[in-house]
Amino acid sequence: MINDKLPKIWYGGDYNPEQWDSEVWSEDERMFKLAGIDVATINVFSWALIQPDEVTYDFSALDETMDRLYKSGVYVCLATSTGAHPAWMAKKYPDVTRVDVQGRKRTFGGRHNSCPNSPTYLKYSAKLAGKLAERYKDHPGLLIWHVSNEYGGYCYCDNCAKAFRVWLKERYGTLDNLNRAWNTRFWGHTFYDWDEVVVPNELSEEWNGNRTNFQGISIDYRRFQSYSLLEAYKLEYEELKKHTPDIPVTTNLMGFYPELDYFEWAKYMDVVSWDNYPSLDTPVSRTAMAHDLMRGLKSGQPFMLMEQTPSQQNWQAYNSLKRPGVMRLWSYQAVARGADTVMFFQLRRSIGACEKYHGAVIEHVGHEHTRVFRECAELGRELAGLSDKLLDARTEAKVAIVYDWENRWATDLTSGPSVALNYEHEAYKYYDALFKLHIETDMISVEEDLSKYDIVIAPVMYMVKPGFAQKIEQFVSAGGTFVTTFFSGIVNENDLVTVGGYPGELRPVLGIWAEEIDALFPDQKNQMVMKAPWGKLQGQFECGLLCDLIHSEGAEVLAEYGSDFYKGMPVLTVNKFGKGHAYYVASSPEASFMEGFLSNLCEEQGVKPLMAAPEGVEVARRVKNGVSYLFLLNHNADPATVEINSEKTDILTGKKVSGSLTVPAKGVSILEGAL
Ligand code: GLA
Ligand code: ZN
Numbered sequence: 214m215i216n217d218k219l220p221k222i223w224y225g226g227d228y229n230p231e232q233w234d235s236e237v238w239s240e241d242e243r244m245f246k247l248a249g250i251d252v253a254t255i256n257v258f259s260w261a262l263i264q265p266d267e268v269t270y271d272f273s274a275l276d277e278t279m280d281r282l283y284k285s286g287v288y289v290c291l292a293t294s295t296g297a298h299p300a301w302m303a304k305k306y307p308d309v310t311r312v313d314v315q316g317r318k319r320t321f322g323g324r325h326n327s328c329p330n331s332p333t334y335l336k337y338s339a340k341l342a343g344k345l346a347e348r349y350k351d352h353p354g355l356l357i358w359h360v361s362n363e364y365g366g367y368c369y370c371d372n373c374a375k376a377f378r379v380w381l382k383e384r385y386g387t388l389d390n391l392n393r394a395w396n397t398r399f400w401g402h403t404f405y406d407w408d409e410v411v412v413p414n415e416l417s418e419e420w421n422g423n424r425t426n427f428q429g430i431s432i433d434y435r436r437f438q439s440y441s442l443l444e445a446y447k448l449e450y451e452e453l454k455k456h457t458p459d460i461p462v463t464t465n466l467m468g469f470y471p472e473l474d475y476f477e478w479a480k481y482m483d484v485v486s487w488d489n490y491p492s493l494d495t496p497v498s499r500t501a502m503a504h505d506l507m508r509g510l511k512s513g514q515p516f517m518l519m520e521q522t523p524s525q526q527n528w529q530a531y532n533s534l535k536r537p538g539v540m541r542l543w544s545y546q547a548v549a550r551g552a553d554t555v556m557f558f559q560l561r562r563s564i565g566a567c568e569k570y571h572g573a574v575i576e577h578v579g580h581e582h583t584r585v586f587r588e589c590a591e592l593g594r595e596l597a598g599l600s601d602k603l604l605d606a607r608t609e610a611k612v613a614i615v616y617d618w619e620n621r622w623a624t625d626l627t628s629g630p631s632v633a634l635n636y637e638h639e640a641y642k643y644y645d646a647l648f649k650l651h652i653e654t655d656m657i658s659v660e661e662d663l664s665k666y667d668i669v670i671a672p673v674m675y676m677v678k679p680g681f682a683q684k685i686e687q688f689v690s691a692g693g694t695f696v697t698t699f700f701s702g703i704v705n706e707n708d709l710v711t712v713g714g715y716p717g718e719l720r721p722v723l724g725i726w727a728e729e730i731d732a733l734f735p736d737q738k739n740q741m742v743m744k745a746p747w748g749k750l751q752g753q754f755e756c757g758l759l760c761d762l763i764h765s766e767g768a769e770v771l772a773e774y775g776s777d778f779y780k781g782m783p784v785l786t787v788n789k790f791g792k793g794h795a796y797y798v799a800s801s802p803e804a805s806f807m808e809g810f811l812s813n814l815c816e817e818q819g820v821k822p823l824m825a826a827p828e829g830v831e832v833a834r835r836v837k838n839g840v841s842y843l844f845l846l847n848h849n850a851d852p853a854t855v856e857i858n859s860e861k862t863d864i865l866t867g868k869k870v871s872g873s874l875t876v877p878a879k880g881v882s883i884l885e886g887a888l
Pocket of ligand 2: 311312328330369371372373374
């Protein structure tokens with residue numbers, strides 16, 4: 214648990230006193246107190262201030278901020294500042310700036326702009342982290358380290374090309390292996406020397422962000438860039454740990470951010486933290502899924518909500534205000550799904566550059582008499598009242614959805630069968646149905662231990678990595694229910710097709726053979742016609758996107774296609790395998806099918822919804838020491854009533870509740886009771 218030193222839900226956020234004159238600081242402190250703010254994330258973009266040139270380091274301002282905050286009761290989440298390099302560094306050592314996917318050498322500018330293979334960047338970022346750790350190791354205000362900021366973006370410079378070749382040698386050993394893995398006899402690409410391999414950018418193999426001639430090299434480049442950035446992070450991590458082995462280290466992630474394999478990253482993070490920026494029209498289940506993914510990165514360990522806006526963003530097309538009550542509601546949504554902190558970007562709204570219209574606890578008017586400040590202060594009081602009650606409480610899901618970044622890269626880059634295929638969206642369809650059924654769901658990696666689950670769903674498991682099929686076979690044999698969909702089991706980890714019939718290695722457990730894959734135009738549909746009523750499913754449902762033309766090889770056929778030349782071929786099958794069952798959904802079904810299907814599976818496995826609740830009421834649960842905390846989050850614009858079957862205590866009001874409970878519009882109840 215990270216919250217030992219400050220045993221409550223940490224409340225605060227990004228704070229940039231360096232952008233202000235010192236007269237403002239005492240006002241900040243006064244208002245932090247009023248708002249119940251006890252953690253400030255500082256030093257996120259101060260590299261240029263701390264290190265004005267190659268040899269000078271000046272920590273005086275940071276010393277002052279650390280002391281000042283601590284004296285006023287505010288702890289610190291201390292960033293290492295390496296999310297943006299100083300201008301002098303870019304001028305003196307051009308290797309720190311990146312080359313973009315179009316092959317253009319970047320100049321100084323922006324942020325998150327350093328090449329992860331730049332010797333200068335690696336040297337000076339690690340050095341800075343080390344100096345910070347050495348200096349503040351005994352500071353009583355230091356709670357946690359925040360390395361860099363929102364790592365992301367790729368570089369295509371010569372240093373990256375060199376490092377890529379080293380990485381490839383390590384991975385493949387010989388050029389023969391590499392040529393085979395990338396299938397380079399296609400279009401005469403055989404390599405005879407490692408130096409012939411160039412980075413896959415718009416000058417070589419790629420275009421339009423997700424189009425490539427060679428999936429092998431493009432997927433490997435994504436692996437390599439994710440690895441390179443992680444290596445840069447790890448250098449800082451090691452430096453911090455040298456001086457402060459007991460202070461946790463994190464870096465702020467971004468949910469489903471496509472470019473980094475967060476499951477790999479999480480192995481080197483003491484705690485996961487992430488920045489949550491839904492827009493007014495983001496479905497709440499979509500945000501819930503992102504929280505669950507962040508919780509899943511470390512197998513269910515609580516995470517930090519590192520950033521959210523108290524009111525609005527600046528970078529979206531339409532930056533709506535969070536409606537009254539919504540900031541609180543979404544904060545508790547994070548807590549309900551595993552967050553042990555509620556933090557904002559930013560505490561005081563800046564006056565210049567591109568984030569001056571980004572929401573903040575303290576707005577440009579500068580005083581506390583604003584709607585946003587009042588809402589922040591109310592939440593601050595409430596979180597203080599919860600004390601350590603919810604800290605480190607866990608979720609006990611019996612259903613899991615497998616999510617794999619490498620599979621995502623592969624499906625994005627695949628070139629056929631359909632541009633409309635979106636891996637994340639297909640996973641979301643399953644998640645959303647479970648969310649609406651109030652079934653707790655974990656988002657897990659392909660490496661996760663499956664034995665704690667009754668149902669494992671792997672939508673569009675296109676890339677099957679070594680050992681995965683065996684793992685699924687074991688899971689199903691032992692009584693588990695496995696679900697996968699169209700376009701699964703097609704390729705290995707190098708994006709080479711597993712020949713002998715789709716779905717490749719998953720064929721035995723599924724008991725089917727997919728002979729062809731049809732891609733449907735957006736307005737083209739087929740139907741899934743149930744052969745017989747099954748639980749909540751009967752009649753027919755629409756499906757589309759892709760239609761696998763499958764044959765049963767022992768699986769029972771539950772539904773058939775309703776039209777086209779493959780009318781009558783199976784579209785939904787179940788195969789008995791050992792003590793369990795493996796389902797294949799051969800097309801992308803409409804929402805009403807999904808809910809019926811998943812509720813049938815849960816019924817079969819005895820997985821119960823957390824409770825019955827009206828539409829728009831989110832239900833989630835955390836458990837600690839045999840006590841259950843049931844969160845009811847009413848996202849509706851009207852009050853909603855739920856039935857509570859055994860007496861519980863609402864820990865936000867202290868009141869006992871049983872029978873009918875009305876949760877106000879945008880309101881929250883957290884019900885404590887026996888498990
Ligand atoms: C990100 C960054 C912050 C800030 C916010 C604005 O999450 O980490 O520095 O730019 O976005 O929404
Ligand atoms: Zn580079």
